[in-house]
Amino acid sequence: MNLTPEDITAIWLSLQVALTATVISLPLGFATAWLLVFKTLKGKVILEVLVNLPLTLPPVVIGYFLLLLLGKNGWLGKVLDEAGIQLIFTWKAAVIASAVVGFPLLVRSIRLGMESIERQLLDASRSLGASWYDSLLTIILPLSLRGIFSGSSLMFARSLGEFGATIIVAGNMPGKTQTIPLAIYDYTSSPSSTAMALSLCFVSVVISVAVLLLHEMLDKQLDRSTAS
């Protein structure tokens, strides 16, 4: 295997971006799934469409919208710029791009987990003296763990492979914002770099397999603890 120091940085950056995007999206993803499953809301359809929109939009379009929003002249970018926060063309922008693109996958999985919870379990907990947030933490959260794990794995894997939105908002700067897919993209434009591209592809496969194995292990662990 042939990895340059830039490649190694790209691997670490990919892991860092994917992990950060997953971790920061989890609370919001959990809250969104909870709203969609357990609450009667006016305009729920609109929320559903908004949450699922990144699934159907081309990632480049998402990247472009993010650029418009977070760029120096963007609605949010201006405010952040005044506060001295620069996001565009940094690894943080890659995190935001990954978070937006992977968010629907996270919400869908958590939602599936929540939908399998019997409503009467919540009624039981409320009648036993638990407030709604107590029920949320002691019943809904533990019973959604399977959905949370599988949503996190999916989102992490999706973030690792994120390309279109990332290249637009974070650019492709080796050692700074270049992630594995962007580095492979660079190598594929030069015929002499096939071996380098293959090395990074191999690393991608190893990371993805590791994520899936970890997911399976956690799933089995959950099965065991429920059965005992």
Next chain:
Amino acid sequence: MRIRIKAKKKMGTFSMALNADISGDRIGIFGDSGSGKSTIVNLVSGLLQPDNGEIFLDEKCLFSSQQGINLSPEQRRIAIVFQQAMLFPHLSVKSNLLYGYKRCRAEHRHIKPDALIDLLQLMPLLERGVNRLSGGEKQRVALGRAVLANPRLLLMDEPLSALDDTLRFQIIPYLRSVSEEFNIPYLFISHSITEMQLMTDQILVMNNGEVLEETTPEQLARNRMAHSQNGYLNFLRLADPVDQNGLFSYRWGKNHLLLSTGNISGESLFELSSREIILFKKHPEAISARNLLECTVAELFSSDGRVGVVLSAQGKKMVAEIVRAAADELTITTGSTLFAAIKASSFRRLN
């Protein structure tokens, strides 16, 4: 305990208009499926909010649209035992039992876990996961969990209907003893007259989202005798039989009853259908039935063309059911003497 409900609730095409004021510690809510029984559970426990009206438990206002009061479920201290146990699958039996207890304020913790665990015989199950429990064990844990929340009222929403007959009659003594031992009033919801007879003193009969009548279990069983699958059911609690030619001989007051089923040690509950009793005006010559009791007619009642004959034998009572023509032919009147023949195999042991 006194419950006052005057409330309206509309859910889709189903609308409910409740107006009831009932007192007692063992109240039943009886009705067919879709009559609104479970909606009462949800309204009283606070899981569902009436459109308008008021709900009082003793002097405590749980809901009043006029005064803007709506206590949340956790503020009401009303625990529910559900039809399907509804144990928390990610918690052990012990954690399930203590869920409500831990959330109960210290000054309300009158019922201690140890005493209840003993009463419900749950000690060997404590460390188990709830998925490894049988249906009856699950329902015992669900009952224990609700009682340990130290509620001011227990709502039992068809807690026996998911169980087969054997388990059903194993659980009933636990339900009764827990309520008596710890002095917790309850609302018992069911569509079974048998359960109403064994579990309640006062009944609200529901139909189509309204309270049809307030009655007693005895009156309900009498009214429904003609239409019930097994007629009126007589329940006999009998103990310590002796063997008599392969049959169980039980004392029933001053009478002796021969049964083909029984339990040689301890007490058992038996069921005898009013339709299994044959009445004779005179002492029959020779019959195959192993029980022949000389009785006086204590009372007569009718139920849709059938006649219920309340028989008194040495101070013990049971109800026989005959058709109107038979009653006329035998010229049965209150105070007359009759002979009741019952086959040894007509008694059904329930626990």
